[in-house]
Amino acid sequence: MIIVTVGTQLPFDRLIKMMDDIAPDLGKPVMAQTGVGTYTCRNIQAAANYSPIEFDDYVKKCDVLVAHAGMGTVLKAYKYRKPIIIVPRKAALGEHRNDHQIATVSQLRSRIGIHAAETEEELRSLLSRDLEPALVTNDMLERRGQLVGFVRNLVA
Amino acid sequence: MTKVLAVASMGGHWEQLQIVAEAFDDKDAVFVTTTQDLLKQANRQGFVVKDCNRNRPGDTLTCVWQCIKIIRNVRPNVIISTGAAPGLICLVLGRLTGAKTIWIDSFANVEKLSMSGKIAGYIVHEWLTQWKHLATPKGPFYRGELL
Numbered sequence: 001m002i003i004v005t006v007g008t009q010l011p012f013d014r015l016i017k018m019m020d021d022i023a024p025d026l027g028k029p030v031m032a033q034t035g036v037g038t039y040t041c042r043n044i045q046a047a048a049n050y051s052p053i054e055f056d057d058y059v060k061k062c063d064v065l066v067a068h069a070g071m072g073t074v075l076k077a078y079k080y081r082k083p084i085i086i087v088p089r090k091a092a093l094g095e096h097r098n099d100h101q102i103a104t105v106s107q108l109r110s111r112i113g114i115h116a117a118e119t120e121e122e123l124r125s126l127l128s129r130d131l132e133p134a135l136v137t138n139d140m141l142e143r144r145g146q147l148v149g150f151v152r153n154l155v156a
Numbered sequence: 157m158t159k160v161l162a163v164a165s166m167g168g169h170w171e172q173l174q175i176v177a178e179a180f181d182d183k184d185a186v187f188v189t190t191t192q193d194l195l196k197q198a199n200r201q202g203f204v205v206k207d208c209n210r211n212r213p214g215d216t217l218t219c220v221w222q223c224i225k226i227i228r229n230v231r232p233n234v235i236i237s238t239g240a241a242p243g244l245i246c247l248v249l250g251r252l253t254g255a256k257t258i259w260i261d262s263f264a265n266v267e268k269l270s271m272s273g274k275i276a277g278y279i280v281h282e283w284l285t286q287w288k289h290l291a292t293p294k295g296p297f298y299r300g301e302l303l
């Protein structure tokens with residue numbers, strides 16, 4: 001199963017529509033959390049919002065996550081060791097207030113298991129491959145431990 | 157015992173707060189977010205406030221009022237937020253009531269701090285970014301990252 005999610009705050013119908021167009025060629029079920037978008041899916045099971053608990057259950061079972069470049073979903077990919085394809089929202093297309101997701105993608109795309117796409121062609125190409133899952137590395141754990149330790153001292 | 161108020165809006169802000177929360181596992185922590193389901197899922201005690209931003213003045217007023225009630229009720233010694241607007245509101249109120257205040261700007265803000273993050277810089281005791289290249293000698297400071 002492939003899960004598509006675009007967060008809950010802003011529409012990202014361009015991504016939902018690309019995945020809706022690709023879905024019939026994938027040979028596996030696709031489901032989408034479309035948030036506040038208005039595009040009506042023809043080929044994929046879609047809902048505006050799943051409850052956080054229900055959504056996590058789907059993530060646990062999925063093969064790949066396809067998402068906007070939101071931190072919540074990237075962290076879930078790490079948590080459940082899933083491959084994730086992130087597609088940045090573009091301000092010029094009215095998809096966000098600014099282009100910070102493009103910057104986020106350029107920083108994250110070199111990481112293990114985080115894949116980036118901008119076009120339907122790139123999405124198709126990635127989805128036809130066996131993708132590596134997101135992996136929390138020792139470097140990450142060290143930097144995380146540093147910040148958690150700093151906060152622990154502040155709170156003590 | 158130290159009482160911690162930990163505040164984050166739903167989505168990435170909340171997920172980042174859940175990671176840093178390990179730092180106060182052994183403390184009396186109360187969480188504030190913008191949807192009830194997240195408290196339930198993470199098995200946290202806490203409160204829900206109206207999500208808001210600078211483009212929604214009505215919601216912002218509601219949120220401020222809710223945060224005032226929460227802080228009066230909880231009386232935290234420390235307030236920490238990973239964003240966004242409701243977190244900033246709690247930090248401002250917390251500063252007025254003498255709490256130690258901590259802002260961790262979201263990992264998502266790679267090129268510059270969020271608007272809330274910039275404002276937090278004038279208010280909080282500990283002003284943190286998760287990106288080394290955004291840190292400056294006068295803050296925000298880099299002390300590690302969550303992702």
